[in-house]
Amino acid sequence: MRHTSRDIRTANRYQVLRQAIADSPVSRPGLARETGLSLATVATLAGELVELGMLVEAGFEESGGGRPRGLLAVNPSGGALVGVDVAETYLHVEVFDLALRVLARGHETLGPADGAPERLAQRIAGAVLGAAGRAPGHRVLGVGVTMPGLVDREGGVSFAANWGWRGVPLRELLAERLPHPIYLDNPMRACVVAELWAGAARGREDALVINLGTGVGAGLAFGGRPHRGATNSAGEWGHTTLLPHGRPCRCGRRGCVEAYLGAPGIVHRLRRSGDGRPERGPAGEQAGAGGPGPEHPPPGGEEADRRHEGAGSAAGDGPQEDQTAAIGALARGCAAGEPTAREVVRETGELLGTALADLVTLLDPEVVVLTGWVARRLGTWLLPPARAALGRHALRRPGTGPELVLSPVRTNPVCLGAATFALEGALAAGGRKDA
Amino acid sequence: MRHTSRDIRTANRYQVLRQAIADSPVSRPGLARETGLSLATVATLAGELVELGMLVEAGFEESGGGRPRGLLAVNPSGGALVGVDVAETYLHVEVFDLALRVLARGHETLGPADGAPERLAQRIAGAVLGAAGRAPGHRVLGVGVTMPGLVDREGGVSFAANWGWRGVPLRELLAERLPHPIYLDNPMRACVVAELWAGAARGREDALVINLGTGVGAGLAFGGRPHRGATNSAGEWGHTTLLPHGRPCRCGRRGCVEAYLGAPGIVHRLRRSGDGRPERGPAGEQAGAGGPGPEHPPPGGEEADRRHEGAGSAAGDGPQEDQTAAIGALARGCAAGEPTAREVVRETGELLGTALADLVTLLDPEVVVLTGWVARRLGTWLLPPARAALGRHALRRPGTGPELVLSPVRTNPVCLGAATFALEGALAAGGRKDA
Ligand SMILES: [Zn+2]
Ligand SMILES: [Zn+2]
Numbered sequence: 001m002r003h004t005s006r007d008i009r010t011a012n013r014y015q016v017l018r019q020a021i022a023d024s025p026v027s028r029p030g031l032a033r034e035t036g037l038s039l040a041t042v043a044t045l046a047g048e049l050v051e052l053g054m055l056v057e058a059g060f061e062e063s064g065g066g067r068p069r070g071l072l073a074v075n076p077s078g079g080a081l082v083g084v085d086v087a088e089t090y091l092h093v094e095v096f097d098l099a100l101r102v103l104a105r106g107h108e109t110l111g112p113a114d115g116a117p118e119r120l121a122q123r124i125a126g127a128v129l130g131a132a133g134r135a136p137g138h139r140v141l142g143v144g145v146t147m148p149g150l151v152d153r154e155g156g157v158s159f160a161a162n163w164g165w166r167g168v169p170l171r172e173l174l175a176e177r178l179p180h181p182i183y184l185d186n187p188m189r190a191c192v193v194a195e196l197w198a199g200a201a202r203g204r205e206d207a208l209v210i211n212l213g214t215g216v217g218a219g220l221a222f223g224g225r226p227h228r229g230a231t232n233s234a235g236e237w238g239h240t241t242l243l244p245h246g247r248p249c250r251c252g253r254r255g256c257v258e259a260y261l262g263a264p265g266i267v268h269r270l271r272r273s274g275d276g277r278p279e280r281g282p283a284g285e286q287a288g289a290g291g292p293g294p295e296h297p298p299p300g301g302e303e304a305d306r307r308h309e310g311a312g313s314a315a316g317d318g319p320q321e322d323q324t325a326a327i328g329a330l331a332r333g334c335a336a337g338e339p340t341a342r343e344v345v346r347e348t349g350e351l352l353g354t355a356l357a358d359l360v361t362l363l364d365p366e367v368v369v370l371t372g373w374v375a376r377r378l379g380t381w382l383l384p385p386a387r388a389a390l391g392r393h394a395l396r397r398p399g400t401g402p403e404l405v406l407s408p409v410r411t412n413p414v415c416l417g418a419a420t421f422a423l424e425g426a427l428a429a430g431g432r433k434d435a
Numbered sequence: 436m437r438h439t440s441r442d443i444r445t446a447n448r449y450q451v452l453r454q455a456i457a458d459s460p461v462s463r464p465g466l467a468r469e470t471g472l473s474l475a476t477v478a479t480l481a482g483e484l485v486e487l488g489m490l491v492e493a494g495f496e497e498s499g500g501g502r503p504r505g506l507l508a509v510n511p512s513g514g515a516l517v518g519v520d521v522a523e524t525y526l527h528v529e530v531f532d533l534a535l536r537v538l539a540r541g542h543e544t545l546g547p548a549d550g551a552p553e554r555l556a557q558r559i560a561g562a563v564l565g566a567a568g569r570a571p572g573h574r575v576l577g578v579g580v581t582m583p584g585l586v587d588r589e590g591g592v593s594f595a596a597n598w599g600w601r602g603v604p605l606r607e608l609l610a611e612r613l614p615h616p617i618y619l620d621n622p623m624r625a626c627v628v629a630e631l632w633a634g635a636a637r638g639r640e641d642a643l644v645i646n647l648g649t650g651v652g653a654g655l656a657f658g659g660r661p662h663r664g665a666t667n668s669a670g671e672w673g674h675t676t677l678l679p680h681g682r683p684c685r686c687g688r689r690g691c692v693e694a695y696l697g698a699p700g701i702v703h704r705l706r707r708s709g710d711g712r713p714e715r716g717p718a719g720e721q722a723g724a725g726g727p728g729p730e731h732p733p734p735g736g737e738e739a740d741r742r743h744e745g746a747g748s749a750a751g752d753g754p755q756e757d758q759t760a761a762i763g764a765l766a767r768g769c770a771a772g773e774p775t776a777r778e779v780v781r782e783t784g785e786l787l788g789t790a791l792a793d794l795v796t797l798l799d800p801e802v803v804v805l806t807g808w809v810a811r812r813l814g815t816w817l818l819p820p821a822r823a824a825l826g827r828h829a830l831r832r833p834g835t836g837p838e839l840v841l842s843p844v845r846t847n848p849v850c851l852g853a854a855t856f857a858l859e860g861a862l863a864a865g866g867r868k869d870a
Contacts, residue, residue: 229799364664
């Protein structure tokens with residue numbers, strides 16, 4: 001609750017740089033107009049960002065007969081930001097420049113032995129140094145790392161149910177191996193900051209970022225900042241109930257959101273459909289006892305309790321190659337107008353809209369953004385039925401509901417978000433020129 | 436998203452005054468310790484509050500051999516704040532001093548004819564002037580008014596489904612009749628600020644305030660401020676689904692949270708119980724088709740669509756005297772150890788905990804506060820089963836869940852919250868000495 005003028009200054013720096021990333025090159029009056037800050041404030045903040053090497057002067061624009069206005073652009077060689085998405089079975093690294101364009105990538109698979117904390121820190125550090133080496137000429141300003149599970153940002157302590165971690169000082173382990181500032185958080189939070197910095201939540205106060213991947217999560221932004229909650233575990237949504245008495249879920253309960261909207265759940269619906277045993281649509285499933293008989297447990301049901309997985313992993317999900325392939329095939333089927341594919345995705349979209357309705361009613365966001373690899377593949381066909389169901393179910397006056405859109409982020413949103421944690425850290429610290 | 440140093444200054448003024456209200460009389464170092472602000476900042480802000488007449492010097496305390504420290508107290512005659520809780524069938528007014536103690540009250544019933552905007556404004560203004568007249572010697576700093584429905588704070592336009600209002604400029608209508616600054620909002624938001632200023636959310640960042648009355652609502656606070664959402668209608672929770680295929684709800688759907696946790700729903704459970712047809716507990720009800728046969732619609736089911744009622748009304752609920760009486764009788768039964776009463780409230784508490792679990796999982800608050808007249812009457816017996824169910828259902832590591840507590844607010848929380856809107860307005864404006 002402590003509010004300091006330093007917090008404000010940092011928040012305003014975020015805004016100016018964010019807008020410059022969106023509009024580069026841009027004049028100071030243009031930045032002032034878009035951010036709502038005064039021209040004097042923008043001039044001061046822009047001066048600081050130039051001094052930090054993050055912005056550079058970039059020529060002039062005519063201004064209707066007056067003196068030409070100086071333009072600012074993001075400094076492409078002002079530094080690099082590294083984002084690491086660590087999942088149970090892989091780690092994915094991306095190196096970004098200050099305009100949040102990808103400079104280099106790395107992908108490695110992880111085996112069970114990599115779950116030992118020292119070993120994992122070693123793997124992460126190696127991947128970061130390797131990827132950074134492929135982006136020469138860019139000083140690394142910071143490294144953001146996301147981990148599934150409960151991540152305590154302050155202490156850098158992490159909890160990951162799948163590896164049995166409790167209170168592992170991962171940040172310390174990484175700091176021993178990397179010379180850069182380290183920022184730890186969870187993947188869902190990363191998806192939210194990715195949308196705030198470079199996606200559909202830019203300039204918005206209250207946004208809901210729905211990650212559709214193998215797992216399902218709901219990232220929240222309020223007042224233009226990610227909502228973390230008391231233990232940095234807000235956004236657990238995949239294992240809240242969508243249809244009681246519904247399908248068994250890998251968490252041991254029934255009818256969870258994830259059992260229908262996670263990739264295995266969608267694949268499950270497709271297979272039943274292909275078996276000539278089409279699963280009923282949302283209305284049929286809600287009929288409960290009158291439903292389609294005992295259901296097979298969804299693929300992945302045998303996995304250990306991963307309740308605390310958080311966002312799951314937003315992209316890749318390496319080992320579940322069959323899922324990735326099946327979702328890809330479904331997308332191709334939809335594109336080709338194949339009726340079964342279209343119907344499966346329509347039903348899924350309807351369930352998505354129904355599931356979102358309660359969230360929207362409760363939180364009243366300006367925008368709901370769909371992200372994650374499943375949303376990227378199926379989004380075009382998920383959106384219309386989801387919008388329709390959301391409109392029917394949310395308790396809103398007509399015309400007052402939020403926009404429901406696909407994320408415009410074209411790279412791994414978790415890596416992008418992790419990298420923006422590092423960018424925010426650098427802005428808060430004043431650039432860390434000495435790093 | 437605009438962040439200004441003025442916002443910060445206002446937020447810090449809130450904090451210092453809030454702490455002074457809690458601890459009065461208190462030293463400046465005491466305020467600094469409790470708020471986390473620097474002593475210099477506290478000294479500046481306290482000086483401003485003294486100048487505004489909100490704080491006064493109040494003697495000295497010994498400080499372990501050093502120079503005695505000056506103490507500050509809230510100025511009891513520094514001004515009055517009026518809070519008005521407008522519901523469909525009544526309006527309730529309370530006048531508070533700056534320590535948020537009640538100076539005067541007023542209660543009036545409203546009939547259908549009072550739903551005409553001009554007429555309602557007249558009734559409100561009359562009640563405010565009447566109550567303020569019963570607190571002589573206190574200059575009124577502002578008037579906060581809550582209305583069920585969608586309240587647009589900026590334009591002062593209000594929407595109340597029960598009266599068929601659309602875009603009524605209520606603030607303007609009130610400003611023509613009252614010489615004080617007017618603050619409009621909805622009752623759920625008022626319950627949240629009441630807890631932030633003078634209740635169980637004081638000093639907390641993230642809190643959930645659950646209003647249990649005739650209606651049910653969930654007020655949200657993030658970052659120590661109420662969460663409003665894009666259209667100031669966040670917190671609609673009563674008509675989200677607790678048990679699909681469950682009881683019919685007055686909104687036309689089935690199994691809504693309010694159908695079980697609103698006063699009519701609790702009374703319904705009690706009556707079935709008294710009929711020798713005890714309704715099954717949560718487990719039985721979740722069995723859906725195997726449930727206890729067709730249910731009677733709950734009392735109040737005949738009411739028009741009041742989906743947008745928001746928090747409902749937190750206290751009083753005038754006309755539904757039978758509800759009030761029945762809940763009162765239930766409370767006395769619980770106090771006397773009467774098994775049926777205890778069982779009805781235990782089942783209700785269990786449903787409450789189950790309903791809260793998804794909210795807690797999603798939002799990760801520090802504290803959940805139960806407020807409203809039903810909570811005040813039944814809270815003692817609702818809490819233990821609610822805590823147990825919340826612990827079982829929320830996806831949390833043991834020991835990391837939020838506290839679940841009863842509101843310590845002893846007066847009408849909606850009026851108190853409405854009055855604190857006026858207090859916040861006065862602090863933001865610098866005191867409005869000229870009002
Ligand atoms: Zn589950
Ligand atoms: Zn309802």
